[in-house]
Amino acid sequence: MNNTHATVLEINLANLTHNFNYLKSKTRSNVKMLSVVKASGYGSDVITVAKHLEKIGTDYFAVAYANEGIILREAGITSPILVLHPQPINFARLIDYNLEPNIYSLRVLKEFIKVTSELNKKQYPIHLKLNTGLNRLGFNISDIENLIVLIKQTNTIKVTSLFSHLAASEDINEKDFTLAQIASFKNLSTQISNAIGYTPILHQCNTSGILNYPEAHFSMIRTGIGLYGYGNDPLHDQYLKPIAKLTSCISQIHTLNTGESLGYNRGFIATSTTITATIPIGHADGISRIYGNKKGYVTINNQKAPILGNVCMDMIMVDVTSISCKEGDPVLIFDTKATAAAIAESAGTISYELLTSISPRVSRCIIE
Numbered sequence: 001m002n003n004t005h006a007t008v009l010e011i012n013l014a015n016l017t018h019n020f021n022y023l024k025s026k027t028r029s030n031v032k033m034l035s036v037v038k039a040s041g042y043g044s045d046v047i048t049v050a051k052h053l054e055k056i057g058t059d060y061f062a063v064a065y066a067n068e069g070i071i072l073r074e075a076g077i078t079s080p081i082l083v084l085h086p087q088p089i090n091f092a093r094l095i096d097y098n099l100e101p102n103i104y105s106l107r108v109l110k111e112f113i114k115v116t117s118e119l120n121k122k123q124y125p126i127h128l129k130l131n132t133g134l135n136r137l138g139f140n141i142s143d144i145e146n147l148i149v150l151i152k153q154t155n156t157i158k159v160t161s162l163f164s165h166l167a168a169s170e171d172i173n174e175k176d177f178t179l180a181q182i183a184s185f186k187n188l189s190t191q192i193s194n195a196i197g198y199t200p201i202l203h204q205c206n207t208s209g210i211l212n213y214p215e216a217h218f219s220m221i222r223t224g225i226g227l228y229g230y231g232n233d234p235l236h237d238q239y240l241k242p243i244a245k246l247t248s249c250i251s252q253i254h255t256l257n258t259g260e261s262l263g264y265n266r267g268f269i270a271t272s273t274t275i276t277a278t279i280p281i282g283h284a285d286g287i288s289r290i291y292g293n294k295k296g297y298v299t300i301n302n303q304k305a306p307i308l309g310n311v312c313m314d315m316i317m318v319d320v321t322s323i324s325c326k327e328g329d330p331v332l333i334f335d336t337k338a339t340a341a342a343i344a345e346s347a348g349t350i351s352y353e354l355l356t357s358i359s360p361r362v363s364r365c366i367i368e
C-alpha cells in the first residue's frame with residue numbers, strides 16, 4: 001500500500017466471502033455462480049477480489065471488455081471469463097487469452113466465426129445474448145432463424161451459454177415487465193436449444209434478479225453489486241456487507257464569518273459563522289461535482305458533515321460547525337453503516353456509480 005495520499009479505500013475480503021455465500025445460499029445447489037468483476041471489480045481491487053472469488057469457488061467471471069479479462073489472465077486467473085461487450089477489433093487477442101465473448105448480433109457472430117476459422121479453432125466457447133426487452137445488446141426475435149442457420153453451419157464455435165439481461169429486476173412495480181422478460185427468455189432459449197441439439201448454460205439474473213426472481217435462476221446466476229455488499233433495496237441490504245470502506249482525514253479547519261465565501265465560484269456564502277474542514281478527496285478521486293452544495297456528506301465523529309460549495313479536483317470542504325473535531329482527525333466517506341448507496345441516493349445517483357468512480361489515485365488496502 002502506498003501511503004502518500006491520506007485517502008484510502010479498504011477492501012474487506014471477509015465481507016466478500018460473506019456476500020458470496022449469502023448469494024449462493026439464495027439459489028439451488030446446482031446453479032453456477034458467475035461473479036461480475038467489470039470496472040476493476042466495481043471500483044475495488046480487481047485482482048485481489050477475483051483471486052479471492054476463485055479461491056472460494058466462483059464458477060465463472062464476467063468483465064465488460066477484453067482488456068479487463070487480459071488483466072485477470074495475466075494475474076493468474078484460470079476460471080472461464082465471459083466478456084460482456086467484446087469489440088470485434090479485439091477478437092484475436094480475446095482468443096489468445098482464452099476469453100469467451102458475448103455474441104449479441106448476426107454481424108458480430110459472422111465476424112467471430114471468420115476469426116475462429118482463420119485461427120483454425122474448433123468448438124470455441126461463445127455466449128449468445130438474447131434481447132428480451134432491455135434493448136441494449138442482444139439478438140432480436142427476428143434474428144433467431146438466421147442465428148440458428150449460422151451456428152449449424154460451423155464447428156468453429158460452441159454455444160456455451162444462452163443469456164439475457166433484466167431491465168428492472170430491482171423494481172417491484174415493473175414485475176409484469178420482468179415476468180414477460182423471463183417468459184420470453186424461456187421461449188427463445190428452448191427454441192435455440194432444440195435447434196442446435198443441446199442445452200447450453202442458461203442465465204438471466206443479475207443481483208436483484210437473484211434476490212427477487214428465484215424462478216429465473218435457470219442454471220447460472222450473475223452477481224455484481226451483491227458481491228460488493230449492495231442489494232438495491234434495504235430489505236436485501238441488511239443481509240449483505242459492503243466490502244469497501246473509504247476514509248480520509250482533515251487537512252485544515254477554517255472559520256468563515258457571515259458573508260464570507262468558500263471555494264471556487266464562491267459556491268457557498270456563510271449566512272452565519274461557519275466552521276469548515278478541508279478533506280483531501282475531490283472529483284479526480286471519484287467524488288463527482290454532483291455531491292457539492294450539500295447533496296453529499298461525509299461522517300466526522302459519527303456526525304454528518306455536508307459538503308459545502310463546489311467539489312474541487314483534489315478537495316472538498318465540509319460543514320463542521322456543530323461537530324467537535326480538529327485537523328488530522330479521521331473522516332469517513334462510506335463504509336458498512338454510512339453506505340455508498342445512501343450517499344449516492346442523496347445526490348440522485350446509485351451505489352454502482354459512486355463505487356466505480358473511485359479513481360486509481362486512491363490507494364487500496366486489503367483487509368484479510
Ligand SMILES: *Cc1c(COP(=O)(O)O)cnc(C)c1O
Nearest residue numbers: 036165206207222223224225226
Ligand atoms: C453488470 C452486469 C451484471 C451485474 O449486475 P449487478 O446488478 O451488479 O448484479 C450482470 N449481467 C450483465 C449483462 C451486466 O452487464
